Amino acid sequence: MDPKDRGAAPAKRNVTLTDVARLAGVSVATASKALNGRDQVKAETRARVVEAAERLAFQPNALARGLLAGRTGTVGLLTSDLEGRFVIPILMGAEDAFGAGRVSVFLCDARGDAIREQYHLQALLSRRVDGLIVVGQQTDPRPSLGQKLPVPVVYAYAPSLDERDLSITPDNVSGGRMAVEHLVACGRRRIAHVSGNPMYAAAQDRAAGVTVALDAAGLELAGDGVLFGEWSERWGRTATTMLLARDPEVDAIFAASDQIARGVLDALREHGRDVPGDVAVVGFDNWEPFALGARPTLTSVDNNLEALGRYAAQRLFTAIDGTSASGTERMPCRLLPRESTAPTLG
Amino acid sequence: MDPKDRGAAPAKRNVTLTDVARLAGVSVATASKALNGRDQVKAETRARVVEAAERLAFQPNALARGLLAGRTGTVGLLTSDLEGRFVIPILMGAEDAFGAGRVSVFLCDARGDAIREQYHLQALLSRRVDGLIVVGQQTDPRPSLGQKLPVPVVYAYAPSLDERDLSITPDNVSGGRMAVEHLVACGRRRIAHVSGNPMYAAAQDRAAGVTVALDAAGLELAGDGVLFGEWSERWGRTATTMLLARDPEVDAIFAASDQIARGVLDALREHGRDVPGDVAVVGFDNWEPFALGARPTLTSVDNNLEALGRYAAQRLFTAIDGTSASGTERMPCRLLPRESTAPTLG
DNA sequence: TTGTACGCGTTATCAC
């Protein structure tokens, strides 16, 4: 089949600068200058060229441009986040920072497979991305892509194991601290912590923040230590039942995820405890479908992923522009108070 | 600053085919043939070239290649799906279909804004993507991008309003039908339907499927018609309370989303109804955090988004290769039975 | 079997 005429789509040859120049009656060089705002071109000529470009719906070929400039205006987002819960806000933040349309983002999902990650990495490099953002699925440190890459890399969410890399990760310690400080400020004294799988850095970090805040308030953790388990509603229910048996006087529970918190709320209701009247509950992640659907709506710690993505993109930009950096930076979380921690009246 | 030496990253100039040719002691043309498997090259020469390429870690410049070939091996995924619940499985399916690494995907989020969509569209076209997949945030038909685009387009999830476009959308009608057929097969007779916002095509289509299945079974819808409301847990609770007042004998509820179903389960428990003993419940979407976290676990209709994405990508590929198509194709759903509809014993 | 030369579309440099 004639390549100019494939199927129903009138896939005519893309219009080039040469076409525009011809229609405007100038050389390609002049046309280029006119369209790019160079000031060595007569106003009237520029107008003619611009009009021709519009008439032909001219779109400069970014490939040719990139080939010449050595910059493509593209960035690779390499993720292992199967659900997309983390990568999407980061993508949005990155798009914001880059300025819509100026930079385009290649999104690749390695699905937790190192081989596939390497494969995608090669593809991205051969497409000459200007930089890379690597997004992990947890906040546990991950292996570095190495120091030999021809483009700058920023690790987001999951930091790199190599301190020579630049990583941006949520500050889970301060997140845990904020949750407990909030509960203390609401007048709670017997505060328990139900967490997820203790192998996760996020679980350990949030628990560390809890300890800091309790120490500062001169309180002991209720329930005989952190209740580690798994990141599920089921565990939230089970843990709460155990907790109420061990320590019936508990008046607040900080859950290390919103899913766990939902289980906690369920179990509390089942055991006849009023929330927030008898027990206040705080979750983590601010995953809105869970937090807003809860009854009562769930106070939660938001780890500001969109801001994190925006910031990661900014850092990548400055690295692309020549100023590289390294180390792990922690982004603050933010507490969103809702009904589940309304202060006790009187 | 010297562009060859920016920051700590040893961002040496990318190695080109010329470098490889020089090291191997051949011309670029020969090197090109050797690496691309052309058969007009002596085996020994090829070996020398391949080795040189490996030594230098040569990565062919995809930009130059694309410029020459008129094909870039890139595809644009244009979405308006703020949460990423739909776009991520579609992206994964598309990556599968394309074959990891052979095609890279630009992901752009228009955030429901037509201006931003147009902006991203221009950027994608100027990057000379070979094709586009447009993913809507609902299954309601959306405006077409038009017939004048230089590349083929496939609309996924939300079909295009223009029948000249090719659209792939879940078959919500049959999904609704499957849910009710399953309930009937489980021995239920008084089946109600709690749905979301009636302005959504998904709500209307699923309800239509319900009607089909009930008619076929010779049953009437319980609860005095479909209970339309909003796509929230809250509405699931409210609607269930209303429903039990209107029709206490109801023995099954089909909820048009898993979130609604969660509200339904909550309210049923509160009113002392056992699930599935007294009432069976089916959700929609198979959103696993909700469906598997529910107590009992929730039977749900999965609209097979990953398969939809894979299929959309395949269709896009054949369109890129010249065979364009049009019309709206509906992809079947799949019912995943879980505890909430265990058949009544005896 | 290998090498030379051209073109893809654009921008920058240098004549005019």
Add this chain to the structure above:
DNA sequence: GTGATAACGCGTACAA
């Protein structure tokens, strides 16, 4: 103020 020309890196006719 404008235009010819050379690059960017690669693939491919064509010539050797």
